[in-house]
Amino acid sequence: MLGLKLSKEKLKPLLKEISIDRNIRIMEVCGTHTMAIAKSGIKQLLPPNFRLLSGPGCPVCVTAQEDIERILLLAEKPNVIITTFGDMLRVPGSNGSLQEKQAQGADIRIVYSPLDAVAIARHNREKEVVFIAVGFETTAPTVAVALETARKENLENFSIVCLHKLVIPVLRTLLEDQTTEIDGFLLPGHVSTIICTTPYEFIAEEFQKACVVSGFEAVDILESLWLISRQLKTGRFKVENQYQRGVKKEGNKVAMEAINRFFEPTGSLWRGIGEIENSGLKLRPEFSCFDAFLKFDLKDVQVKLAPSGCICGKILRGISKPEDCGLFGKVCTPLSPVGPCMVSSEGACAASFYYAGGDIIGR
């Protein structure tokens, strides 16, 4: 362990050890990593042949446009209060964003936890309160707790748009996709605190790729990259856990049980990647009364997708980077985002935009 403070002196030899004599592509699959990497400028320190790619790690970004359009339709229904995490608010659809719907009079409220949404349902019994449940294994348990609360209190006016996604199936899809050319993964520390590290073993064993579960400080990430480069050099691949202060061997049993009680795996549509088998969570049949799309008959509604020129889908697969997009920074900015990757602070485009490095100085 390097400790949480890394002096510039200690940094030098470490960086030297990271360097390697061929082109390397490492993908991070967690929005918090994307943000931390951009913010700390880690890419400026790495050798040019050691590239970091942002994968499908930002919950808002991976949400399929079809689902976004359905959420926007839901927001137009009378008597509905939409509750959502803040970064969903500005994601554009073919006919505006939730934020614009709000300005037009729709009742849309930012919440910080699914339980806040339940509280809103409790105080507004005459309205339908819908929580937009996006996120990975880290968010699902908190939604399960909210559902449990709503069930106990008989809050029939509470429901969720269940768009939860799972990390393991998408990793497999990326590995099976020959075009992505990934040499290793920086694995998400938070998700791993729930699911533990065992489910990642196929990455090393089946696909012979480097992988390290990493914490979120710049030093954590640097140390993880160093571990990854060591795996690449020795050719001995295994799941290493850099985030030992967070990830316990057995994961979080209570959280997993909460997930399994309310949800079951289902096929899920990912932006830019498509449908992946068993890569999402849906409500178990006995809890389908909480399914907002069912309740409002939006499940099979056909939605129009307007072409926007956004290449978020390619970025999420590590094929393109934000700067490759012709709209980046010109037409598409956090102020008027064209795609979701520019909306969420964890999106690859927003991270590149906000935390541009020294290379734009003088431009």
Next chain:
Amino acid sequence: MADERILLSHGAGGLKTRKLIREVFQKNLGNAYLQQELDAALIKFSTNKIALTTDSFVVSPIIFPGGDIGKLAVCGTVNDLAVMGAKPLYLTLGIIIEEGMPFEVLEKVVCSLGNTAREAGVQIVAGDTKVVEHGACDKIFINTSGIGFVPPNIDLRPSKMLPGDKIIVSGSVGNHGIAILAAREGLNFTPPLSSDCTYLNYLIDRVLNLSSGIKCMRDPTRGGLATTLNELAQQAGLGIKLYEEAVPIDPQVRRACSMLGLDPLYLANEGKVIIIVSAKDASRVLEEIRKFDIGKNANIIGEVTDAHPSKVVMETELGTLRVLRMLEGEPLPRIC
């Protein structure tokens, strides 16, 4: 523009706010005073200058850890005058109250407003009250206008900034923004987060008496330190180099921000001042600021440079460079 509507982010203090000010207010009301885009207008009266400013306060909740809307309404206006080098003297007060507001709460707010005014040495000399129907405003909105006297030898403005000048911030940043957010959303942190809401006029007065090398000052309210420094860089046509390690941020603010995906450099402050001072006087000024309780965490956080005009660039703790842009829209907490 035709079908555009006002969004909440138009009020967040970032680029959208600036656009609104330029395209609606400057366009229709513009004159030489407004065009300066300063915290208070400087008006010449024979040989003396007075500073005049106005500000409206809407905050939810109206009573929050570290202050309330009354205290805020006095401090905000006093600070806007003080950073222009003015001695704040008189305030006017306009209050819009929502029908149904408990007397007790109003009393509490006005009492705090009065106490703050007395402590800050300003007098409320005119006032107006309106009560509107339930739902027509959110509990209570306050406007204060303030007037102050600028000593003849004082002339602060961004155009006086020079490469090599130092940048001082009077204390830790982000406290107000994160405290309000936590209070509004009922997020509990231990230790609790508290607003930094306070008046700065005595501290600023001392600094101005001590050094003739003060170039200009700003209070980094909405949009936070990063946005305010960008405004300064653009107005001066010079670059600003910041050192991440040197920027004071309270550990509890840092923790809360990292949980919510927010950047303390973009969160509002209500009791902090940024001072641009000649290199020669910087350490003397810093020492003096640190003698104040509200200035004990003050630090030199960077310097003015001609290397990257109109841009703010921060050297991170790892030694990498990061361009700090202005806030775009409002800071939205992410999914955690």
